[in-house]
Amino acid sequence: MSLAVNSARAISREIFREEMLIPEQRELLIATIDRKRAEHNLAGVEVYSSKMEALTKAVDPEVPAAVLDLPIGQLVLQVLKGKQELTSVQEAQSGRLIRAGIPIASNVRRGEVDGVVVVDAYMPDSLLAKMEGIARQYTEYRQIKALKNPIKAGAYLFVAVITVMILFSATWFGFYVARGITVPIQRLAEATEAIAQGDLNVRIEVKAADEIGTLVESFNRMTADLKGSKSNLEHANVSLRQSNLELDRRRAYTEAVVDTIAAGVLSIDRAGLITTFNPSAERILGVPGEQVRNRPVSDAFKELGLDLFQSTYDRMLADGRDGLSVEGPVEVKGKFLTIGLHGSRMKDEAGRDLGFVLVFEDLTELIKAQKTAAWQEVAQRIAHEIKNPLTPIQLSAQRLRKKFFEKSPDFDGIFDESTQVIVNEVTSLKRMVDEFSKFARMPAPQMARESLDEVIRKVVALYSGAHRDVQFEVNLDETLPPLNLDREQMNRVFVNLFDNAVQAMNHKGRLSVTTKYEPKRHRAVITVADDGMGINPEDQDKLFVPYFSRKRTGTGLGLAIVQRIITDHDGHIRAANNEPKGAVFTFELPV
Ligand SMILES: Nc1ncnc2c1ncn2[C@@H]1O[C@H](COP(=O)(O)OP(=O)(O)O)[C@@H](O)[C@H]1O
Ligand SMILES: [Mg+2]
Structure with missing residues (x-):
């Protein structure tokens, strides 16, 4: 308008x-x-x-x-x-x-x-x-505009309520989730504490499918495993204790055996310390065990003068063999004992080296008894040998008497025959008695500082002149100082040994003589070797016994005299077979 x-x-x-x-x-x-x-x-x-x-x-x-x-x-x-x-x-x-x-x-x-x-x-x-429509809508708009603030306030309120609700539910959810974690962890901590105090029966009852559940499950499994291994351990402990007891019993038994055994037992561990020294060993060697136990073997042997033991130990160490038997003299408190010694290498089940054990016996009495027995045999043999010629002498004399009183016409012939028999038998008797008295009345050695080399060279010179087919090899240690010896008797030793050697190889072959000075042991070691027939193993023990001979014309006194002389010189002799053939006689003399 x-x-x-x-x-x-x-x-x-x-x-x-x-x-x-x-x-x-x-x-x-x-x-x-x-x-x-x-x-x-x-x-x-x-x-x-x-x-x-x-x-x-x-x-x-x-x-x-x-x-x-x-x-x-x-x-x-x-x-x-x-x-x-x-x-x-x-x-x-x-x-x-x-x-x-x-x-x-x-x-x-x-x-x-x-x-x-x-x-x-x-x-x-x-x-x-x-226009009406617009007017109406305008009116509505006015009305609605009037409602704007209340609606705005309502919206704010709504948003605020929702926010509070969200906050509340988020907090609640947070607490809920946290509880899902903290409760199992709390239980875990308690259970760990319990386990630390040794209670392996704890189990955690938490039902959860998440990582916490897996953790709890692993924890339970771990506890179960721990329990299992603990009981295994306990079982193992019990059986260990049992086997320890069993071992203890066995050890005690073995110790009792070692303690009561008559032979001396000495063991050496891998480090070379003496570990066992049983009462018999104390008795035989006259040394208290405390003096040797846990000491280095070489020190103890040296201090006690047990050269035989030391050399056996050295040989076993050097050639790595499992066992070795030797026999020899050992000086105990001024007396010479003959000791039989057997050394063995100890090994465990796996074959590892544990050291050595030396078992020894005092053979002095046994050898004395053997010697007595041998001398009895000698006496019987002598009696028999003497009786043998006596019978023909007696018979001849009786026959002579009878024929003489009968005034027999053939008396002359019988006289000649009979006296011949008597003279022959007496001669043989005399020879025997001579030899025997020579052996029995062997004079005490007259010791003097002499060169062994010289003795040997003289005998070798004598024999090489007489036996052209025998090759002499002489190998003498120049460092060997003069020894205390009876020249005459030492000469006889070599004569007897050379005689035997030459006979064993039938006057043809190689004969070697060596000497060696062992300054540490204060010994001279002499060998006489041949390449003859060698020694019959059966005879090994009898070689040095008087009257033992394998020869038809032999007296069996040669080696007996040799041994006697060497013993008089504080030495020791042994016989063995030579390689590849023949025999070797080895003797040692103190320097
Ligand atoms: N070198 C040797 N090789 C082999 N056997 C030997 C040797 N020396 C000694 N024998 C053995 O020892 C025995 C004893 O020797 P021996 O006492 O000298 O007496 P004989 O020589 O009178 O037989 C000999 O009969 C011999 O069997
Ligand atoms: Mg002889």
Whole structure:
């Protein structure tokens, strides 16, 4: 409506300014009104004079003519009378017509009205409906706008409540999840404490499918395993204790055997320390066990003068053999004992070296008894040998007496025969008695510092002259100092040994003599070896026994004399077989 009023005012002012109401300007007025209508997009514009005559009328051809023809005179009249603006709204068939009547001021008379401009604005129903719609929506918008703040506040409240709820549930969820972790961990800690105190029966009852569950399960399994291995350990412990007991019993038994055995037992561990020294060993060697146990074997042997033991140990160490038997003299408290010694290497089940054990016996008494027995045999043999020639002597003498008293004609022949027998038998008797008394009455050695080399060289010279087919090899140790010996008797030793050697190889072969000085042991070691027939193992024990001989014409006294002389010189002799053949006699003399 105000749009129509404004347009009308503008047109009215234009008419006033240009003074278009005068009749001369009628053309201009018509054209102007037409233009203005189109400009302002109005349904119609009419201009009336003060006498209410219609001066011009411009209409919008698109607006139905019936609408614009609605009565207008009333409006124009009122405007002219009242000299003021008026508007009217008229309902038409297809819409609403809004009319604004504006007076046109007079150019001639001030304050008077010369005409009226009526502007028509047509609003068809469709536009009205839209406008109504807009108006309604505007109203609604106003209403809603009034609700804006409460709704905003409601939304804030809603958001706040939701936030609080989320916070609360998040906290609760957090606590819930944390409890799912902390409770099992708390249990784990308690269980660990219990296990640390030795209770292996703990089990944790937590049902969880996550990592904590796996952890708890692993923990339970670990406890079960621990329990299992602990009981295994206990079992093993029990059986260990049992086997220890059993071992202890066995050890005690073995110790009892070792302690009560008549033979001396001495064991040496791998480090060369003496570990066992049984009571028999103490008795035989006259040494208390404490003095030797846990001492290095070489120190102890040296201190006790046990050269035989030392050399046996050395040989076993050197050639790595498992067992070795020797026999020899050992000085115990000034007395010479003959000790039989057997050394063995000890090995465990796996074949590892554990050291050595030396078992020894005092053979002095046994050898004395053997010697007595041998001498008894000798006495019997001598008696027999003497009786043998006595019978033919007795028979010959009796026969001679008888024939003499019978005055027998063949007495001469018988006399000759019988006296011959008697002389022969007596001669043989005499030879035997001679030899025997020579052996029995062997004079005590006359010791002097002599060179052994010289003795040997002389005998070798004698024999190499007599036996052209025997090759002599002499290998003498020049460092050997002069020894305490009886030259005459030592000469006999070599004569006897050479005699035997030459006979054993039937006057043809190689005979070697060696000497060696062992300064540590203060010994001279002499060997006489041949490559003859060697020694029959059966005879080994009897070689040095008087009257033992394998030869038809032998006396069996040679080696007996040799042994006697060497023993008188504080030495020791043994016989063995030579490699590859023959025999070797080895003897040692103190230096
Ligand atoms: N070098 C040797 N090789 C082999 N056998 C030997 C040797 N020397 C001694 N015998 C054995 O020892 C035995 C005793 O020797 P011996 O006492 O000298 O007496 P005989 O020489 O009178 O037999 C000999 O009969 C011999 O069987
Ligand atoms: Mg002989």
